[in-house]
Every structure is written in C-alpha cells, then in structure tokens.
Amino acid sequence: MTTTAPESGKPRRVRRGSVIGNTGLYVATGVAALLFLIPFYLIVRNALMTDPEITGENWKWLPSHIQWGNVSELFHDETVDFGRSLWNSTVVAVLMTVGTLLICSLAGYGLARIPYKHANKVFYAVLVTLMIPTAVTFVPSFVLVSSLGWVDSYRGLIIPGLFSGFTCFLFRQYYLGFPKELEEAARVDGLSHWSAYWRVVVPNSLNFFAAMATITFISGWNAFLWPLVIGQDPSAWTVQVALSSYMTNQTVNYHLIFMATAISILPLVFVFLFLQRWLVQGVARTGIKG
Template sequence: MTTTAPDVRERKSRRRGGVLGNTGLYIATSVAALLFLIPFYLIVRNALMTDQEITGENWKWFPTSIQWSNVRELFDDPTVDFARSLWNSAVVAVLSTTGILLVCSLAGYGLARIPYKHANKVFYVVLATLMVPTAVTFVPSFVLVSSLGWVDSYRGLIVPGLFSGFTCFLFRQYFLGFPKELEEAARVDGLGYWGAYWRVVVPNSLNFFAAMATITFINGWNSFLWPLVIGQDPSSWTVQVALSSYMTNQTVNYHLIFMATAVSILPLVFVFLFLQRWLVQGIAQTGIKG
C-alpha cells in the first residue's frame, strides 16, 4: 500500500496541530497556575513586611528585610491568643468532620438501602432543607443553643452543624451505586444493616469518605459567622474570628493580619495536598452528572 503526498501532508498537519495544541494547553495551564498562586505570594510577602512597606507608595516585590519577628509578635500578642484560636479551630473542624461523616453517611445509607415506604418523602424533606436560607435558621439556632447554656463552648460550636442535607444527599447518591452483591454476601454471613454498613460498606468506600472529609474539614475551618456569635469570650474564638480582631475601627495591623492568614491556611494546604487525589474521584462516584 503506497502513501500519497496528500496523505503525508495531512499526517504532518495533524502532528503539527497536536504539538501546537499541547503547547497551548501547557501555556494556559501555567498562566492559570500563576494567577492562582498570586494571592499566596501576596500573603507571604506582606506577612514578612512592616506596615510601612505594605502601605508604602513604592511597590516592592520582596521585603527589604524579612521580618521573622512578625511570627513571634503574632503568638505573643496579649490581646489575641492566636495559638488558642488555632487549637479551637482544629477541635471544631475535626469533631465536626467526624460527626457529619458519621451522621450523614448513616442517613444516606438508610435512605439508599433500608426499605421503607416513606423513604422518598424523608429524602424530599432533606432536600427541602437545602432551600432554606441559613439566615432563617440562624436566630432560632442561637436561641436554642443559648437556652442550653452552650455559648462559649465546643458543644455550641459543633452540635448545631452535625447534620448537612447536602452531604446526606451525596452519601445517598454514592450508596445507590454501591455494589449490592457485597452487602448480600454480608447478609448471608448473618450481618444486619449495621454490620454490613460498618464491616463492608465503609472499608470499601474510604476514597469517598476521604473526599467528603476534605470538603467538610475545609468548611469547618473556614466557618466564621456562627463561631463569631457563639464564641463571645476570646478564649473560645476560632482562627477566623481571631483574624477579624486585627482590623478595628481605630487600627489595622496589616502585618499581623497577613501573618495570621499565612499561618491559618497551612493546615488547609496540608489537608488538601494529602487528600486531593480523592476529591475529584469521590465526587465522581456520587453519580451526579454535570
């Protein structure tokens, strides 16, 4: 079989187009990555500068002299116990993530697997909660928490958020696609719904649980409005509330704001880097089509 000149030209054109396409893709990806890294660069740059350099008229790409003392000043500030706020955020984020994964996974598994004539109605009620604005339930939730004496406590910060309608929905979608054969084999061995869930479903769903844990942890760490209202005493402030205290009507401590921001995002970066490969895979396993 002979190759004609038009075939050779077409083949070369395709190869050239593929190379140009890959080059364009790499350039676009590099530009997007640089744009994504700009805020992080500004945070680190300003965190290691003085207020005079940050607000000065002349732009500087790097600090004239790196102010490592800003780290010591952040943790030695008598008005804000930043180390305590980091600990509070860690406790709230970890316990909230654990509780939400347990409650919502059990609810999603029950809605997906346990036969019940009102299961669909319960599921629709769960979906309806997603349409209720947070502002509508904010005041009643605060009144309830206050009447229980949970203000300035971990219980007040964690318990009201232990159920998420959206997370429950995602778990139900995932369990609907989970292989029933594994659960049927578990029931042959004498396990009930709880045994099948705990011994079969959970060990085979760790990727999805890790994805949900990442999203839930980030949301818990970044929560601001509810901790601001419940944590009225400085000893119960979370890191986001502590950050807001550096900006008042009288003064703005720019270098402390940026240093506190840089320190506060480090746990999120570590969590994301450790669990990032499960994020897309976990969401894809829910069965939601874009």
C-alpha cells in the same frame, strides 16, 4: 511535520494542529496556575514585611529584611490569643468532620439501602432543607443554643452544624451505586444492616469518606459567622474570628493580619494536598454528572 518511528524506522507524521493545541493548553494551564498562586505570594510577602513597607507608595517584590519577628509578635500578642484560636479551630473542624461523616453516612445509607415506604419522603424533606436560607434558621438556632447554655463552648460551636443535607445527599447518591453483591453476601453470612455497614460498606468506601472529610474539614475551618456569635469570649474564638480582630476602627495591623492568614491556611493546604486525589474521585462517584 514528520518524525521517525523508533521501532519500524518509517517516518511518522505529527499533526501540526495537535502540537499547537497542546502548547496552547500548557500555556493556558501555566497562566491559570500563576494567577492561582498570586494571592499566596502576596500573603507570604506581606506577612514578612513591616506595615510601612506594605502600605508604601513604592512597590517591592520582596521584603527588604525578612521580618521573622512577626511570628513571635503574633503568638505573644496580649490582645488576641492566636494559639488558642488555632486550637479551637482544630477541635471544631476535626470533631465536626468526624460527627458529620458518621451521621450523614448513616442517613445516606439508610435512605439508599434500607427498605422503608417513606424513604423517598424523608429524602425529599432533606432536599428541602437545602433550599432554606441559612439566615432564616440562624436566629432560632442561636436562641436554642443559648437556652441550653452552650454559648462560649465547643458544644455550641460543633453540634448545630453536625448534620448537612448536602453531605447526606452525596452519601445517598454514592450508596445507590455501591455494589449490592457485597451487601448481599454479608446478609447471607448473617450480618445485620448495621454490621454490613461497618464491616463491608465503610471499608470499601474509604476514598469517598476521604473526599467528604476534606470538604467538611475546610468548611468547618473557614466558618466565621456562627463562631463569631457563639464564641463571645476571646477564649472561645476560632481562627477566622481572631483574624477579624486585627482590623478595628482605630488601627489595622497589616503585618499581623497577613502572618495570621499565612499560618491559618497551612492546615488547609496540607489537607488538600494530601487528600486531593480522593476529593476528585469521591465527587465523581456520587452519580452527579453534567
């Protein structure tokens, strides 16, 4: 297969294998994207249907009549205050993200940059926490939170999850590869470790902070088990707990479940679309390879 080069006018050969390979790549990517979008299509489709249409024997690609009233029914449901649950999830996810980034970035910077003879031992202790199953610490954490009177409060939902050993590990790996010249110049100008961190390191690490913020926000928004135990009063429910309440032993409100699901994933979609490029770049800069 030959084509004409635009500048020289001479024929230029194009390998047939590369064309076939690129076509196969595009087809595989398109199929993967289609499979990825199927769950979102089903959520939106069912959210705008009635229960008889969702559970009917005859499959319908689209609702016969779009049920926009499902949105109003969801937010006016007296059994579940979904608007309050959205607010609770927003507060928990945002504060957890800010607190986790602050604590873990300081811990990671200290382990990577501040000279201390026991730094490696502390780092290994942090790594050991990653090997402890969550189920082992769940009951002691609940007993501690309950004794402090933090049940049904934002403190009980947020504070126990502020430190993440994995996030601390990623920050340490990132700071090990951070240019030392910038910090040395700051030290020459008389800045302390604290000032160098805030005035030099953080402003030059915003891409990585955005990546970690995306991961932490999604994790905080999707948390279910801990908010289920701590948020015993309906006023303290998060979105994930509220979703579970639409499915009981007596009834299953399919249209409300799917409508609530569609609304609850919108913040995650916006956050991911806005920060996706920093998410890939940030993880690539942690030093983890292979």
